[in-house]
Structures are given as C-alpha cells and as structure tokens.
Amino acid sequence: MLDAPNRDRVAERREATRLEIVAAAWVIARESGLASLRLRDVAARVGMRAPSLYTHFESKNAIYDAMFAQAWQEYEDAVIALEPELSAHPRTAIKQLARHFYDYATADLARHQLMNVRIIPGFEPTPNAYAPAVRVLERGVENLGRRGVTSRDDFDIWVSLIGGLVNQYHANDPGGTRCAVLLNRAVDMWADALGLPVEPSTPSRKTRR
Amino acid sequence: MLDAPNRDRVAERREATRLEIVAAAWVIARESGLASLRLRDVAARVGMRAPSLYTHFESKNAIYDAMFAQAWQEYEDAVIALEPELSAHPRTAIKQLARHFYDYATADLARHQLMNVRIIPGFEPTPNAYAPAVRVLERGVENLGRRGVTSRDDFDIWVSLIGGLVNQYHANDPGGTRCAVLLNRAVDMWADALGLPVEPSTPSRKTRR
DNA sequence: TAGGCGCGTCTAACATGGTTAGGATAGTGT
C-alpha cells in the first residue's frame, strides 16, 4: 500500500526556502531601500552565503520578480476581501476603492516602488508575475463599471489621479495625511464630472472650496 | 594698463568641457537608458578615459546632478517663454500650461525619469540643482493663481493629474496620443469642479461623455 | 630662452556587488 508517498518533501522544502528568501529580501529592502538590496545581506539573513541563493533563484532580478508577484497577489487578495465590504452607494464605494489602493501604496515605500515605479534598472516583471496586476486592473474596471463608470477613459483618469497623488505623497508628504484628503477631494471632482450621484450621508457640500 | 587679463581662459575651457561632458551624457542616456549610463561611454564620447571625468565632476551622481539642473533650467526658460503666448482665457491658459509640461515630460523618457522619477539609486539632486524646479513650481502656483485657482489643494491636484497621466503615457501608451486626450478631459473635469468659466471657442460640451 | 609649476590626461589598481565554477555534505530513496 504505502508505495507512492503523498508528499514531496524536497519540493516542499524548496518552496519554503524560496519564501524564506523572499521574506528576508522584503525586510532588507525596507531597511536599506529597495534598490540598495544586497544579495549578501539577504543570504546572511537566511543563514546562507550569496551564491547559495542561486540554487533557488536564477538571479537577483528573479528575487525582485517573486517579490513583485507576491505583492500584487497580496493586493489582489485584499481587494477581493474588500469587495463585500463596499458601500452600496456607488460614489462611496469608488472612494473606498481609491483609498484602499492609496493606503496600500503609501504604507510601504519599497513595496510601492517595486509594484508601481520602475526603480530597478533592468528589472521587468515576467508575464507570470505581472498576471495579478493585470487581474487587479480588470477587476477595477468591472468594479467601477458596475457603479456607473462605463468609459475606459474615465477609468484611466481615475487611476492616474490615484497614482499621481500616491507619488506626491511619497515625494512631498511622507507620513502625512494631506494627500489622502486631496484624494478624496479629487475623486469627488471626478465623480461630479461623471454625474455620479452624490453621497447621502456626507451631504456633498460642493467640492468647490 | 593691460595688466589684469579680462578673461580667465582656464575657467572658460573648464566650463566648456563640463558642458561637453553633460551633453555627451545626455546622448548616451537616451541611447542606453538613464540608469544604464556608463562613465566609460560618456568619456569615450568626449575623447577621454573614464577617470579623467573626475577632473571635472566629483562623481557620477554629480554628472546626473548637472543634467538635472540643466533640464529643469531649460524647462523654466521654456515656461517663461510660453507665458506671453498664453491664452487670455483662464481655462485655456491652464490647459496650455498642463499640456506644455505634459509634452516636455513625454518627449524624452530619460529626461523625464531624471527630472520627475527617482530612478537612480542613491541620487538626490543638490539644493542648487533643485532650485529651478522649485521656481517652476512657484511660478505654476502664481500662473494658476492669476487665473482663479486660489487653493493650494486644487493646484496640487492639478499637478498630480498631469503627473499621473505622464506616468500612464510612459507605462501604457508610449508614442501614443491617448493620454494627451485624457489630460485635456481631466483638466476640464477639474476646472468644472473649480467653477472656472468654460472656454468660448470650444463650446464646452459637457465633459460628461 | 630656460626653468618651474600646475592643469588635464593617462594607466594601474582598488572596492563593491552580481554571478559562475566546482567541490563537499547531508538528506533521500532503493
């Protein structure tokens, strides 16, 4: 009976090590900055020497790639978890979605740079790692579509708006709340232009000043 | 009479060489990408070996710094030159300003990355190099202020809007015109929310769809 | 016109960090 073992211990260990390395890379990246990540440090943190990492990753960029995939996967999961919690009111829900991305992107500089800014020279995410990012975007289109945003142009403007304010946060107001306030205001402007119904509770004082 | 020479030939030559090096750096940066710039290539282009560059610049980042200063200075000059040409109509003028920055930022990827994106690990512009950028921003505040945009919040949203669409251009539509169209649309939304008077010629069909 | 001084360039070499080569070791299956 007991012939074929139902577990592949080697594969399991391999995967665990990969995860451990990626986790270590996140820690170091947050400490020293994403771009200053040194393989020697990552290796040391998991009790190895740098060359040993090459048993588990093809290159440094492959580590970045795994981090990229992980971050976007985590964000996709977060969005999926958020959806049932969204307000029934379209404008409120869209604001929540905007704020959710904004919060995720401002909470962790290294992660944001990896996910949304081309900061690593020569690093391009593989299609596989990119997939969750694409799905998040599609999901965004659907989420807004269900709430009355039918034009792809308007969706892209919404995305640009959020992205622009995230950048401004990191450049001019790291740690502050000013850009979050601006985001709310900006989305209201945008929603007004689209003719989305105003929010019931917050009695939508004109966005004008 | 003729004692003190009225020219410092050495200083002139030195400055000329600096400019030559920076010009070469721009060419190489556009060819190979800003982050992949190699000092050996820059040196070769001006007929030197890499170490000789250190006679004229303290480090590679100092070259980036000079490029940064040059780019922002050039943009400041361009804005100053643009101002007399601006439309008398506030909304049109603001659209022109937005488009002007957008065009400048989309015309040259390497320049944009240097000016607006932190793409070079460890490079931080010196206060001196940063000065023109600050002046451009102040000038923007004034330019919009004179046209009815009195809130700094609204100004910052306007800036974010442009920045967001520039990023989207480089990420999703390099070479295309789609984001330029979106920019126009987005600025209209923003101007509507601020209550800026609509444009006379373009009879301001509602920005809505 | 000769001597000296200093600017600007060179070659050689160093430092750092990603990467490769090849050997030792330990866990795994027969």
Place this chain on the structure above:
DNA sequence: ACACTATCCTAACCATGTTAGACGCGCCTA
C-alpha cells in the same frame, strides 16, 4: 548500506564606479 541528488560552500570572475600616482604640455616668470 549505497548511490544519487539537492543544497550549500569557497574561490574566483566580471563589470563598473572610483582612487592613486605618473607623465606631458602650456603658460608664466626670470
């Protein structure tokens, strides 16, 4: 018990920014 392979190591390689120190040419002064 034995062989195999996964995993780790040391040593070394390579690229690139940077430093040290020598060489030569032009300019100034005597």
